[in-house]
Amino acid sequence: MRRDLIDVQTAPRPGRYRALVVGAILLAGLVVGAKVYAVDPTQLPDPKLQERYLALTHELRCVQCQNEAIADSPAGIASDLRREVRDMLLAGKSDEDVRNFMLARYGDFVLFRPRFAPKTAWVWLTPGILLLIGALVSWRIVRARSALVPLDTEPLEEDLSR
Amino acid sequence: MNRFALPIALFALLVVVLAIGIKHSPDKGVIASPLIDKPAPQFSLPSLADATRTVSTTTLRGRWYLLNVWGSWCGTCREEHRMLLEVRRSGLVPLVGLDWKDDDAQARSWLAQLGDPYEVVAVDHDGRTAIDWGVYAAPESFLVNPQGIVVYKCMGELTPEVWEKEILPRLQKRQAATS
Numbered sequence: 001m002r003r004d005l006i007d008v009q010t011a012p013r014p015g016r017y018r019a020l021v022v023g024a025i026l027l028a029g030l031v032v033g034a035k036v037y038a039v040d041p042t043q044l045p046d047p048k049l050q051e052r053y054l055a056l057t058h059e060l061r062c063v064q065c066q067n068e069a070i071a072d073s074p075a076g077i078a079s080d081l082r083r084e085v086r087d088m089l090l091a092g093k094s095d096e097d098v099r100n101f102m103l104a105r106y107g108d109f110v111l112f113r114p115r116f117a118p119k120t121a122w123v124w125l126t127p128g129i130l131l132l133i134g135a136l137v138s139w140r141i142v143r144a145r146s147a148l149v150p151l152d153t154e155p156l157e158e159d160l161s162r
Numbered sequence: 163m164n165r166f167a168l169p170i171a172l173f174a175l176l177v178v179v180l181a182i183g184i185k186h187s188p189d190k191g192v193i194a195s196p197l198i199d200k201p202a203p204q205f206s207l208p209s210l211a212d213a214t215r216t217v218s219t220t221t222l223r224g225r226w227y228l229l230n231v232w233g234s235w236c237g238t239c240r241e242e243h244r245m246l247l248e249v250r251r252s253g254l255v256p257l258v259g260l261d262w263k264d265d266d267a268q269a270r271s272w273l274a275q276l277g278d279p280y281e282v283v284a285v286d287h288d289g290r291t292a293i294d295w296g297v298y299a300a301p302e303s304f305l306v307n308p309q310g311i312v313v314y315k316c317m318g319e320l321t322p323e324v325w326e327k328e329i330l331p332r333l334q335k336r337q338a339a340t341s
Contacts, residue, residue: 063193063298076263077298080289105296107196 039074042086049089056085056098061110069112195296195315202229202306203294210261210269210283217258217284219310226333227256229304230280230320231292233264234272236300242319246279249325254333255305259283262292262300305329 040057044050057071062078070078070085081102088098102110114120197203206218230246232239249257259280261269266285273280286292295304305314313332316324 077289077293080293084290084293104196105293106298107194107296109193 040071040079040082042082044086044089052095053086053089056089056095057082059112060085060099060102061112063106063110066109192317193296193298195312195317197296197304197312198315200312202304202310202312203291205284205286205291205294207260207284207286207291210259210266210273210285213266213285217282222258222306223310224308225256226308227258227281227306228329229258229260229295229306231260231262231295231297231300231302231304233262233300234268235264238319239301240276242301242321243276243279245320245322245325247277248322249320250279255329256281260291260295260297261285262297263287263289305332 042053044053054071058069060070060081062068062070062073062075062081064075064077065073068078070081084101085098088101093101099111103115108114108117108120114123116124202219204219206216206220209215209217228249232242246257249255257280259282261283263286269283269285273283284291295302299317301319303316303320304312305316307313314328316328320329
């Protein structure tokens with residue numbers, strides 16, 4: 001029977017399971033290993049502060065190893081900047097104070113999510129403008145084509161044959 | 163043909179915008195300093211030569227200086243050193259060193275071995291002053307005017323080209339202004 005044939009062909013051979021198991025182990029290693037290899041052991045006394053600390057260190061960019069957050073970077077300057085964040089939070093400063101502190105020293109570059117300012121406005125606005133242009137173009141095409149519908153008054157061939 | 167005119171024009175515009183972006187983007191990894199044309203961050207740090215003395219920005223006020231951030235652990239600083247000695251010999255602007263996260267003894271032996279181009283060296287053990295100045299990799303140099311305003315920042319090695327193209331013209335402008 002045809003069905004049997006298909007089943008035989010697609011039945012997994014023993015080797016396939018092995019690949020799956022190895023893959024699962026490697027994936028598990030990624031999940032667990034992420035915690036083992038964390039660069040930053042900082043633990044603030046208050047869980048609320050700790051949460052803010054983690055959020056801030058993940059949104060601030062390491063200035064030396066430029067595609068990492070300071071939370072993830074083993075560079076010396078990153079750990080210095082983490083210390084600044086920690087001390088400022090412990091001193092009761094707000095998240096905005098910390099961001100402004102970094103901005104004043106390292107500029108817009110340090111924020112993975114740039115502020116909305118005259119200099120960075122285009123970063124935020126361009127996608128919206130492009131989307132708007134796209135919407136406008138498709139709207140015009142749809143309108144032009146729907147205007148053709150009432151003009152198409154000839155009966156279909158199918159109808160004629162009746 | 164006409165219906166393609168607009169898309170092609172838009173594409174051409176995009177190419178031009180991206181080309182300008184690539185051409186004018188700063189060297190990879192260089193972060194423009196927000197400190198330019200702003201008051202130099204204040205510091206008051208122990209001197210490398212004599213830890214009982216302090217080096218502070220208030221005493222540096224009233225004259226030009228070139229703040230050079232270095233460390234004996236920094237390889238590029240070694241390459242830069244010869245140029246710093248040249249600057250010292252020129253006598254055009256005093257060099258103020260900021261010894262960043264360094265070991266004092268090693269820093270002293272570095273200067274003893276290679277020559278000391280600095281008028282004075284401030285010691286920044288914990289790296290806080292460097293952060294105030296937006297330093298992220300040594301060497302870096304800041305040209306500060308008598309009003310205490312940062313007028314130029316050189317990231318990386320201070321090369322003869324940087325000296326001639328960026329620093330000398332700014333120093334000469336000052337002479338023109340005072341004479």
